[in-house]
Amino acid sequence: MNEPRIIVALDYPGAQSALQFVNRVEPRACRLKVGQELFTAAGPQLIEQLAQRGFDVFLDLKFHDIPHTVAQACKAASKLGVWMLSVHALGGRVMLAAAREALQGFKQRPRLVAVTVLTSIKNEELGEIGVSGKLNEEVRLLAGLAHDSGLDGVVCSAQEAPDLRKQFGRKFCLVTPGIRSARVAEDDQQRVTTPRRAMENGADYLVIGRPITQAQDPLKALQEINQEIAKTGKQK
C-alpha cells in the first residue's frame, strides 16, 4: 500500500465533529492535521485518541515565540506522539535550532517543519508586514534558514515547490496547503494549486481542509483526490 500523501486538516470546532469524520476514514487513506482551532477546543486528549487509532498526526500550532518557550512546546508535543509538528520560520535561526534540538532524544522523533509564508498571503500584502522583497524570494530565504537549522522541511505553497526542491534536494520535506481542485472555491487561500499539479511540482504531502471536510460527501472527496494523486505516478 502506498504511503498516504494527503493530510486532512481537521479544522472542526470540537472533538465530536472531528471524530465524526475520523470514524469514517482509515489511516491508510490519509494523515490528520490538528490545528489551532481544534487543539484549543479539544486539547491533547484528542491527539492521543487519533494516534491510538493508528493515524499519523500533524500538530500544526505554528509555534513562534522565544527559543526556550518554543523548545519546551516542541518537547510537550513530542510526548503526545505526534508524527509532525510546525514552527514559524520567522522565529529566526536561534528559535529554529532550539526547536530542532528539543526533539533530540525522543525515540520517535516528530518531523519538524517550518511555515515559510502563509498560503493566504499574496505578493501585494508583503509590504504591509515589512517584507520588501518578492514573495518567492522570501519563501526561499526562510526555507534556507529552516534547512540550515536542521529542520526536516517546510510548509509552502505548491507553486514554490519546484524551486525549493531544486534548491534543497530530494530529502527536504515539502508540505503544501492551498490545494484546490479546478472546480472548487478558493476560500481565503491565495496561492492555490490542484492536487495533481502539487504532486508534479514535487510536494511530499498535501494539506487539504475544506475541499474534503466541507464536501457533501467528505469520504468521496478524499477518495477522488487520492485517485487523482495515484494517476500522477508520484506515490511513494
Ligand code: C5P
Ligand atoms: O481548508 P484549507 O484546505 O484551506 O485548509 C488549509 C489548512 O492548512 C488550514 O488548516 C491552515 O491552517 C493550514 N495552513 C495553510 N497555510 C500555511 C500553513 C498551514 O493554509 N502556510
